[in-house]
Amino acid sequence: LALLGHGNEKHFGKIRLWGAVGWGVGCSAGGVVVTYLGRAAAFYGFAIFIYIALVVMLTLPLKQAFAVKDELNMPLVTEGNEEEQSRQAMSMTTKLATLLRQPSFAVFLGVMVVVGMGATTLQSLLLIFLKDLGAPDWLEGTALTVATVAELPVFHYSSNIIGWEKMGAPGLLVVSIIAFIVRANLVALLQNPYWVLPLQLFHGFTYAGSYAAGVYLAKQSAPPGLEVTAQALFSFCYIGVGGLLGSSIGGVLFDEFGAPNMFRVKSALNFFALVVLCALHVPTRRTVRKWLCV
Template sequence: MPQVEGHVVSVWKLKGAYLLLYAAIGAYGPFMPVLYKQEGLLESQIGLLLAATSAVTTLSTPLWCVWADATQAHKAIVLLSCALGSAFRLFLIPAASRFATAMLVTVCMTAVYSATLPLFDTFVVHSVFEEYGPMRKYGAVGFGLMVAVSGLIVTRFGYMAAIYVSVSFNAMAFAILASLDLDAPFRRAHVQHANEHDGHDGSESDMPHRPDADVRAGDDNLVDESESEDIEFADREPLVLNEQPRLKRKVSDFPPRPEHFEEEPVSRWIKMLRLGQDPHVAVFVFVLLFSGIANGMIEGFLFVRLSELGASGWLLGLSRLLMCAGEVPFFEYNDSIVRALGIFGTLAFVQAAYIVRFTTYSLLTNPMYVLLVEVLHGVTFGSLWALSTQFGRLIAPPKLEATTQSLISVVHWGIGFTAGSILGGHLYVLWGAVNMFRCGAMIVACTLTIALLAKACLGEREYCTSRERRVVDVEDDEHVPSHTGRADDST
């Protein structure tokens, strides 16, 4: 089992939490646009409601995560967010018949619930970095299975029954979250920072004691980082993706502690802002943004279009089940995909899958045929989201991990999804569903071109696992750092 600050983290608790949290969303979320349509709301109003969800997420998620990083109260904030989100969810159906009340409830529910998943994602990434995809796939399983079941529940018992099921799943997820030490990885970083202020100089006596460490005669000043995964250094730079794997580093090689500690928090934020100057990061964020636009158009109006074509609640649930089933292998094996295609290659793969989906939706006359392409959601969501979460972890400055993850979420689910929902709603009213999906295909065709050009012109950087990044070869003089913490310029 993975360990965080000496605490064993139950893998089954992580899997169970993902399963229940996403099952709670799947019980009602995909059917809300159909309900709004049945209640007489216009497609443009439906788009605004969906846009409000992502817009509020854009504003509230970073605030929650910055507050969590500042107070180190991650667990308390996650539990509070989960509980309040469940409470507001009970008011969704009664408010659905009027646009103003539906908007008010949607905004309140989204604002309070937006901290739960990003902070839990950050905890999981810290606990089992390379296993994030296999863990996150249980969210896809829970979401997909619950959508399929919820389609039958809605057809037979109505939408309010689906809400009750959702709240019940959220209550069970709350119990699991309450049993986890969600503060552990963040508390470790806080202790390291406090040790620096107390004057610890990074000597061997300051290193965490590891009973199982491999200490050999004559090598007392070596730290085997391949076996000490929990040793992190507060002065580490944000990841450079083409960093070469190394084996060992002398403790004396680490740079001395800085003299002016009060400047460190500012420097971390400056490093985060400077990430945007890296063309690889800039292209990644740009493609992620437009992928969010495409996702907003599909999530908001695919079920509305299928309902117009005569799809039953059972068919809607089955199509969503296939979508989530497609996510599972891509969450599981996404690391291998990225190693084979590269980061830009994977982004291009995602955009190509979006083109196939949009084109198929624009040609549909029989709703049953939607089942043929729904597994591609595994590419457009599963592969992209696993890559985005790990990419955010790799580039995050020290002590800003939760904030970085929230910003990644904001780009896709906040800004991108908001724009896609509004754009899709207006295009649906003006030109109809067919032309809306055709416009979506043209948008992702442009981002596909950008991803391929970036791969050809900028090249791919090596995709490293956390173990490879943190292992240092003391015998390779080219990678022994100078006192500035960087490779010696003379090599």
């Protein structure tokens, strides 16, 4: 967002959609590589492309983009200066405390953990469920491709959705959570694995919508100078904590109660998160009130 410049944050989705393109191309190309050259070749290819990405990243004007004033006016740390290092460490602690003391932001992070749990479940454990239903390998790959394609229009038009007064980032997040609830319950009803393909179209909102809205809300919710820290916390909660809990808890539920019940539990958790978001997250509450007054 810093590279996009002030006032252009809502256009994040138009940049992020190329990550979805890379994911889709990588899945297709990776399947061919593994089939004809073996699994080891895929890892070598990964290393090569990561190196290329690193080289490209080093050409970006990162210093200019992140040259923001330290909101706590802490001096720079110099090697061997333990006192300054201690003060700088306190600075980070203060940053986190400042953000987490805001009730709406704390609620937002908690909700994103739950949303991240659901997103992980429908990314990884879904394929195991399809295999149990007798899905061929090509169907699993096609399901991932459909999900990736579904992300593209949502990422591309997320700036328009966020800029729409009646929707905004809070509205996009609400719609994304509702889409997950619907998708998870429909997946739980699957008996024929081929019906997963139209359901994968929901992925555009359940992942791309929630991600784009989350990035924007994290930026907008942060006090001046704490935007980067807020976005780091969002990513940590959504992808890190949510991903870890989604895989671990989801795996236990899958083994103990079966995939359909696992999806229903995740749906119920997201419904609870949606209620909490609408009740306690101030920007979302305002958006929902606008909808109810129309």
